[in-house]
Amino acid sequence: MTDVPVLAIDGPGGSGKGTIAFKIATARNWQILDSGALYRAFSFAADQNGVSPGDTRALQALFRTIVIQFKISSGSELRVQVNGTDVTEQIRSAEGGVLASKYASVPTVRNCLLSRQRQERKAPGLVADGRDMGTVVFPDATLKIYLTASIRVRAERRYKQLKGKGFDVNLARIEQEVSDRDDKDSSRAVSPMRPAEDSILVDTSDLRIAEVVKKIDSLLEDSLELIP
DSSP states (O other): TTTSSSSEEEEOSSSSHHHHHHHHHHTTOOOOEEEEHHHHHHHHHHHHTTTOOOOOHHHHHHHHOOEEEEEEEETTOOOEETTTEEHHHHSSHHHHHHHHHHEEEEEEHHHHHHHHHHHHHHTEEEEEESSSSSIIIIIIOOOEEEEEEOOOHHHHHHHHHHHHHTOOOHHHHHHHHHHHHHHHHHHHHOOOOOOTTTOOOEOOOOHHHHHHHHHHHHHHHHHHTTTT
């Protein structure tokens, strides 16, 4: 399916990847891949089943039996199911992010989920967001965007998001977690977080969501017009 166009949006947590990807995908009626949610869901399942990050065989066995699905709810929200059970709230928590970071650095996990991510490339197009969409998963993407924002801004966004969902959170702690996650994702041996050489950098620190969506969608339209 390499003829299916892909918009790859990478960047650190809190840069706005998920929100931007969702809005562009739904507006264009394209498929959507939230790779962060996929890793969180798999990590959640592994933890629930007592599978440690170092147990290669158990991780592979879990991958062969687990069913992770993305569904858009009536409230226009992307929900995540593991074996038919909605786990969206659990995996979106701060603890879910820390757990995902532990498993995401494991080569076995990344190898297993690589093929799962590429299966989402279906007509009429795919918007994929994550940390290595343009560098590893879809190196031939039609357009590659790298979103970023200051650590403080990203922490504040995360704080408001979790607070709005009723979680008891601390801004200073979240800011430290965001910084730690950046360091870990950027320095891991397998698929480190970094901009693809041909990606376009977009800093969202001082931009409204609508402004970012308009800018990226315009860039995508230009890229699609260049396809023979």
